[in-house]
Amino acid sequence: MLVELEGVYYRYPDSSDWVLKNINFKAGEGEFILILGPSGCGKSTLARVLNGLIPNFYGGLLDGKINIVGNDPRKVPTYEMSRHVGFVFQNPENQLFFTNVEREVAFGLENLGYPPDEIRRKVVKVLEEYDLLELREKSPFELSGGQQQKVALASVMALEPRVLILDEPTANLDPLSALKVLGLVKKKTLESKLATLVIEHRLEIVLPFAERVVVMAEGEIVYDGDPLGALERYGYLTGKPFIIRLIERLEKEGIQLKAKSLSPEDVAASLLDILERGVTRVGGN
Numbered sequence: 001m002l003v004e005l006e007g008v009y010y011r012y013p014d015s016s017d018w019v020l021k022n023i024n025f026k027a028g029e030g031e032f033i034l035i036l037g038p039s040g041c042g043k044s045t046l047a048r049v050l051n052g053l054i055p056n057f058y059g060g061l062l063d064g065k066i067n068i069v070g071n072d073p074r075k076v077p078t079y080e081m082s083r084h085v086g087f088v089f090q091n092p093e094n095q096l097f098f099t100n101v102e103r104e105v106a107f108g109l110e111n112l113g114y115p116p117d118e119i120r121r122k123v124v125k126v127l128e129e130y131d132l133l134e135l136r137e138k139s140p141f142e143l144s145g146g147q148q149q150k151v152a153l154a155s156v157m158a159l160e161p162r163v164l165i166l167d168e169p170t171a172n173l174d175p176l177s178a179l180k181v182l183g184l185v186k187k188k189t190l191e192s193k194l195a196t197l198v199i200e201h202r203l204e205i206v207l208p209f210a211e212r213v214v215v216m217a218e219g220e221i222v223y224d225g226d227p228l229g230a231l232e233r234y235g236y237l238t239g240k241p242f243i244i245r246l247i248e249r250l251e252k253e254g255i256q257l258k259a260k261s262l263s264p265e266d267v268a269a270s271l272l273d274i275l276e277r278g279v280t281r282v283g284g285n
């Protein structure tokens with residue numbers, strides 16, 4: 001397991017009650033997990049526990065068993081945690097500081113004391129991987145929202161973290177850029193055996209990538225399971241994604257899709273199967 005939380009409670013220095021209550025959560029290699037829940041339920045607070053900003057930066061009272069890639073954030077400084085846990089903020093502008101993309105990506109590695117030639121090698125590799133090599137001399141602030149998001153992601157990925165947390169990664173992106181960024185993250189999660197946690201409201205875009213959904217409410221985890229179960233119980237939290245509305249609309253017509261998952265590939269395969277075999281209506285109107 002890369003992440004193990006057992007009976008975790010947390011309160012900020014000025015909170016009147018626990019903000020996280022009895023959190024039991026594990027995440028292993030290659031998992032892509034979507035974290036859902038209404039505003040104020042504790043999603044960002046949970047992310048801060050995982051990257052060590054809680055308690056190292058925020059203070060407060062943190063209780064319970066915590067193991068993040070073999071580390072307890074209460075015993076390890078935040079910069080050391082950043083080696084293991086990559087965190088991409090909702091607004092990438094807030095984590096970009098330098099006058100060119102290359103410097104931006106190199107910064108974290110310099111901070112961790114890597115030798116210059118190793119830094120150069122790692123920077124080029126990550127810039128290539130994220131299709132940013134041509135933009136290496138540009139200021140991150142001249143780039144589009146999608147490109148900035150990729151630079152923020154590349155800067156974090158250059159440190160080769162085992163756990164990746166994305167806080168509303170698609171908030172500033174058009175749907176196509178959002179799909180591209182998430183596709184890249186999903187690929188990386190599987191290839192490098194990361195545990196990736198995505199906090200996101202735009203279910204429509206993230207759901208097809210997630211095999212596991214965690215729903216939080218008032219500081220507790222109230223659901224941890226497959227995406228369909230989460231939608232059945234908590235669909236009202238965010239509105240149903242397009243793909244679910246499509247499946248329900250077809251069911252109304254008596255056409256049942258036998259998709260293995262909600263990924264566009266599986267839904268398309270199921271639709272093609274129907275086209276090939278012809279429609280067999282079951283009930284419906």
Ligand SMILES: Nc1ncnc2c1ncn2[C@@H]1O[C@H](COP(=O)(O)OP(=O)(O)OP(=O)(O)O)[C@@H](O)[C@H]1O
Pocket residue numbers: 012013014015019037038039040041042043044045046058
């Ligand atoms: N720095 C802080 N100091 C004190 N209380 C805080 C702090 N940050 C968040 N809180 C409180 O902790 C609770 C959980 O907030 P958190 O930001 O984790 O929720 P969230 O689910 O991420 O919300 P959103 O979706 O709006 O980002 C809320 O009641 C919030 O007011």
